[in-house]
Amino acid sequence: MPIRKWILQYVTTLAVLTVVLSLVQYLKGRDVEYSVEFGMLWAFLAATMFLGTRIYYYRKNIYCAVCNDLPDQGNGKDERA
Numbered sequence: 001m002p003i004r005k006w007i008l009q010y011v012t013t014l015a016v017l018t019v020v021l022s023l024v025q026y027l028k029g030r031d032v033e034y035s036v037e038f039g040m041l042w043a044f045l046a047a048t049m050f051l052g053t054r055i056y057y058y059r060k061n062i063y064c065a066v067c068n069d070l071p072d073q074g075n076g077k078d079e080r081a
Contacts, residue, residue, distance in 0.1 A: 022035045
């Protein structure tokens with residue numbers, strides 16, 4: 001399992017979503033404390049679902065072009081080379 005890659009992607013996704021969601025709430029007129037709390041909560045939920053889906057696809061050996069965690073399923077040659 002590419003654990004290190006997933007952790008880096010999870011942390012990056014969590015940080016970006018927290019900032020975006022907090023900023024949206026702040027621009028809607030909410031106070032800063034509520035905006036940050038909202039952003040952290042929903043970013044955590046969304047990033048956890050993202051990670052859970054990645055792990056599920058990996059364990060079920062389902063190819064995902066976005067994830068690119070599994071080797072090429074084609075003719076046995078890796079086309080990235």
